[in-house]
Amino acid sequence: MQLVLKHMRKHLLGYCIATLAMLAAIALDMLNPLLVRVIIDDIIKAGHVELLTRTLLALLGVTLGRGILGYLREFLFDKTGSSVAMDLRKEVFHHVNSLSLSFFDTRNTGELMARIKEDVDNIWDSCGFCIRFLIDQIVYFVMSAVILFILSWKLALLCLAVMPLIFLLAMIMERKLDKIYDKISDQAAVLNTTAQENIAGVRLIRSFAREPYEIEKFRKQNEENYNLNYQETHILSKYDPAIEFLCSVVTVFIITAGGILVIGKDLTLGTLVAVNSFAAMMTGPVRNLSWIANVIARASASLKKINAIMAEKPEIQPPDNPQIPPVIQGAVSFSHVSFSRDSKTILDDISFTLPAGGTLAIMGFTGAGKSSIINLLCRFYDVTGGAISLDSIDVRNWDLTALRRSIAVVMQDVFLFSDTVEENIYFGDDTDLESQHSVSKETMLQASLDAQVHAFAQGLSEGYETIIGERGIGLSGGQKQRISIARALAKDYCKVLILDDATSALDMETEHAIQEAIDKRKDVTKILIAHRISAVKDADEILFLDKGRIAERGTHDVLMAKKGLYYETYLEQYGAQYGATTA
Ligand SMILES: Nc1ncnc2c1ncn2[C@@H]1O[C@H](COP(=O)(O)OP(=O)(O)OP(=O)(O)O)[C@@H](O)[C@H]1O
Numbered sequence: 001m002q003l004v005l006k007h008m009r010k011h012l013l014g015y016c017i018a019t020l021a022m023l024a025a026i027a028l029d030m031l032n033p034l035l036v037r038v039i040i041d042d043i044i045k046a047g048h049v050e051l052l053t054r055t056l057l058a059l060l061g062v063t064l065g066r067g068i069l070g071y072l073r074e075f076l077f078d079k080t081g082s083s084v085a086m087d088l089r090k091e092v093f094h095h096v097n098s099l100s101l102s103f104f105d106t107r108n109t110g111e112l113m114a115r116i117k118e119d120v121d122n123i124w125d126s127c128g129f130c131i132r133f134l135i136d137q138i139v140y141f142v143m144s145a146v147i148l149f150i151l152s153w154k155l156a157l158l159c160l161a162v163m164p165l166i167f168l169l170a171m172i173m174e175r176k177l178d179k180i181y182d183k184i185s186d187q188a189a190v191l192n193t194t195a196q197e198n199i200a201g202v203r204l205i206r207s208f209a210r211e212p213y214e215i216e217k218f219r220k221q222n223e224e225n226y227n228l229n230y231q232e233t234h235i236l237s238k239y240d241p242a243i244e245f246l247c248s249v250v251t252v253f254i255i256t257a258g259g260i261l262v263i264g265k266d267l268t269l270g271t272l273v274a275v276n277s278f279a280a281m282m283t284g285p286v287r288n289l290s291w292i293a294n295v296i297a298r299a300s301a302s303l304k305k306i307n308a309i310m311a312e313k314p315e316i317q318p319p320d321n322p323q324i325p326p327v328i329q330g331a332v333s334f335s336h337v338s339f340s341r342d343s344k345t346i347l348d349d350i351s352f353t354l355p356a357g358g359t360l361a362i363m364g365f366t367g368a369g370k371s372s373i374i375n376l377l378c379r380f381y382d383v384t385g386g387a388i389s390l391d392s393i394d395v396r397n398w399d400l401t402a403l404r405r406s407i408a409v410v411m412q413d414v415f416l417f418s419d420t421v422e423e424n425i426y427f428g429d430d431t432d433l434e435s436q437h438s439v440s441k442e443t444m445l446q447a448s449l450d451a452q453v454h455a456f457a458q459g460l461s462e463g464y465e466t467i468i469g470e471r472g473i474g475l476s477g478g479q480k481q482r483i484s485i486a487r488a489l490a491k492d493y494c495k496v497l498i499l500d501d502a503t504s505a506l507d508m509e510t511e512h513a514i515q516e517a518i519d520k521r522k523d524v525t526k527i528l529i530a531h532r533i534s535a536v537k538d539a540d541e542i543l544f545l546d547k548g549r550i551a552e553r554g555t556h557d558v559l560m561a562k563k564g565l566y567y568e569t570y571l572e573q574y575g576a577q578y579g580a581t582t583a
Pocket of ligand 1: 102364368370373
């Protein structure tokens with residue numbers, strides 16, 4: 001609750017003005033039955049016709065004022081509620097973004113989408129409309145009860161006698177709904193995930209002809225969703241009519257008992273009409289209690305889920321005294337680094353020094369831990385032993401943003417945005433939302449030339465302005481890899497360039513051309529992860545990883561002479577006769 005209250009406090013003024021408008025509107029509402037009583041008792045029955053114009057004008061004024069104040073109340077509550085929701089959504093989104101990659105290892109997109117969208121919307125409902133309705137109904141209840149007691153305490157007591165029953169039913173209903181909404185919120189996240197994964201993975205699903213299975217899976221989850229909503233409707237339809245019935249009983253009691261009082265001359269007819277109106281104003285809030293409870297139950301289920309996310313702490317903590325060297329050179333050093341997750345050793349005793357401008361290549365079998373070295377250097381995870389430094393500063397002491405901005409990474413898993421080719425290459429510079437780039441057009445074009453993008457980009461229908469679909473749909477695997485390499489090269493201010501298996505989809509010729517362009521960047525430290533000998537053979541040092549350990553290390557010639565794992569890989573790729581000649 002603290003989370004929501006914090007944002008509501010920021011909009012206290014808005015809530016206060018809206019509440020004042022609401023109180024004034026209710027006060028005018030209370031005048032209505034009293035004016036009707038004057039018309040019946042004083043004008044019609046007692047014949048004081050001179051009061052007619054004044055009373056009718058007062059009725060008109062009340063109705064007009066009620067309309068204006070009602071509009072103000074709705075508008076202000078809605079606006080304030082939206083602002084609270086906007087701030088809350090911003091905070092949740094910001095928090096999710098601040099969490100470390102380990103958080104995303106265990107969460108799926110659909111669930112997080114549900115928290116940021118549906119759950120915040122549910123809280124918005126309760127912070128805007130529901131709060132105003134709750135205050136509105138409490139004030140209605142109290143004011144009409146007071147006036148009712150003044151007009152006829154006997155009828156007021158009769159009315160009050162039925163209230164506890166209505167209240168009890170509303171509370172039982174709220175308890176039951178609370179449990180259902182908790183499940184509905186979880187189910188919405190599951191449904192979101194399935195839909196999102198199906199749309200994102202549509203090509204895979206088609207290629208495996210898995211549509212029937214996926215449709216059936218979605219159908220089952222949709223049915224589960226329907227069942228939960230049905231349970232909600234079932235509870236509502238069980239308790240709502242009972243509450244309605246008790247409210248009607250109040251009216252019957254008032255008319256019967258009031259009629260007897262009127263016949264016995266203990267009450268005027270005008271007062272009975274007014275009492276009946278006030279009784280309805282009093283039972284209305286109690287009846288609406290179930291609806292309010294419903295919205296609150298939904299919001300509280302959502303708040304629980306959001307609180308659970310907000311309680312997550314980033315695994316990677318920024319240092320107390322973040323350091324940024326005055327000039328970044330790009331010298332990387334790993335000293336006896338080890339890395340374990342869930343008691344599984346991923347890297348063990350990895351040491352190397354890579355001087356600024358040098359090239360390190362990492363080879364190894366799949367799952368040997370190559371990408372994990374990069375993940376640790378970028379501080380996506382922290383080492384469990386040893387230390388990593390960039391320019392002689394431990395990465396744990398680096399300013400986290402500065403560290404990541406010093407390193408340009410081409411990820412193994414290419415991700416392109418549904419945007420133009422140009423914007424996909426610019427991504428990573430200080431582009432603002434008005435598309436003002438900090439990287440010059442020349443730098444972008446040079447990166448594009450170096451990454452062998454330029455030729456095919458110009459052949460696209462709109463050139464660099466061509467919008468490429470989500471994840472680069474419409475481009476070949478190699479073209480996507482080239483754009484992601486251009487994106488890294490365009491960050492020409494980065495002193496460390498990492499290519500994680502980034503040329504696997506390229507032909508030898510294109511790979512060679514890109515390598516030549518990268519080699520020309522003498523002041524940039526390069527780390528190349530690759531499976532192909534052609535991509536690593538010119539590196540200053542090659543590490544061959546096996547099960548998280550460095551099995552072999554050295555230059556191409558040294559490793560060939562060793563006739564170990566590297567040599568075997570060479571033979572597999574080039575054939576025995578080449579191995580014999582080179583060795
Ligand atoms: N965040 C993580 N949590 C748990 N296990 C992880 C994590 N990251 C990597 N691993 C595990 O560590 C091992 C090494 O993974 P890594 O991605 O570094 O291998 P790799 O050599 O780059 O493989 P490939 O050549 O297939 O890309 C794998 O078994 C992987 O499942």
